[in-house]
Amino acid sequence: MVPFKIPLSIIELMIVSATPLIEQRGAVPLAALSEYGVGQAYFWTLLGAIIPAPFILFLIPHVLELLKKIKFLSKLAYWYENRALEKSKKVKDNYKYVSIFLFVAIPLPGTGVWTGSTIASLLGLDFKKSLVSVILGAATAGIFMIIISYGIKILVG
Numbered sequence: 001m002v003p004f005k006i007p008l009s010i011i012e013l014m015i016v017s018a019t020p021l022i023e024q025r026g027a028v029p030l031a032a033l034s035e036y037g038v039g040q041a042y043f044w045t046l047l048g049a050i051i052p053a054p055f056i057l058f059l060i061p062h063v064l065e066l067l068k069k070i071k072f073l074s075k076l077a078y079w080y081e082n083r084a085l086e087k088s089k090k091v092k093d094n095y096k097y098v099s100i101f102l103f104v105a106i107p108l109p110g111t112g113v114w115t116g117s118t119i120a121s122l123l124g125l126d127f128k129k130s131l132v133s134v135i136l137g138a139a140t141a142g143i144f145m146i147i148i149s150y151g152i153k154i155l156v157g
Contacts, residue, residue, distance in 0.1 A: 008034040010044050017048030023112040024049045024138065028145035032153045042146050049113050049138045056117035057130055084118040087111075096125055097133040104137025107144045113137075 008030055017027035024045045031041035067077035087110070091099040104116035113134055120130035 006030060006033045008036075013041075013044050014048030014051070017045040018052050020114045021109070021112075023114065024142050024145055025107050025109070025112065028142065029149045032149040038146055038150055041150075042142050045145075046139055046142045049142070050135050053113050053117045053134045053138075054127075054131055056114060057121045057127055057134070060118050060121045080118070081122065083110075084115055084122055087115060088119040088123055091119060091123065096120075096123070097129050100125070100130060100133040101137045101140075104134050105140035105144075107141040112141070 013027055013031055013034070013036070016022055016030060017024050019026075027045040027048060028041055031045060036044070064077045064081050067073045087103070090103060100116050100120050103111055103119070104113060116134050116137060117130070120134065
């Protein structure tokens with residue numbers, strides 16, 4: 001038995017999973033501390049994580065250009081764009097979509113759906129192929145997080 005439980009609705013779980021920097025890496029452990037079973041946790045956190053992907057892939061260059069024109073947000077826009085472009089150096093030319101998949105699939109800070117989608121968009125990669133790569137990467141990262149989070153829950157509980 002887990003020493004404490006966090007009451008969390010499906011909507012709250014999906015919002016956490018869709019939040020930049022937190023994404024599934026934070027949402028799955030929260031689900032494990034809640035009443036969610038493995039399947040529910042995986043499904044709802046994956047769905048929450050991938051909802052922003054098509055919007056990021058399609059809109060991020062336009063949003064960044066708009067934010068650069070707003071004085072108090074321009075530094076943030078340049079920082080985010082430069083950070084994504086720096087990470088994009090890991091994307092290999094011959095394996096662009098596999099690189100995006102692997103980048104998102106490895107559950108480390110700063111390698112989630114938001115950054116992977118931004119990289120693909122800023123590099124001008126194909127929308128559909130990028131979306132598939134990001135979704136498969138998120139699905140794989142979710143499996144890793146489920147194994148880690150629920151494994152710890154079993155060991156502790």
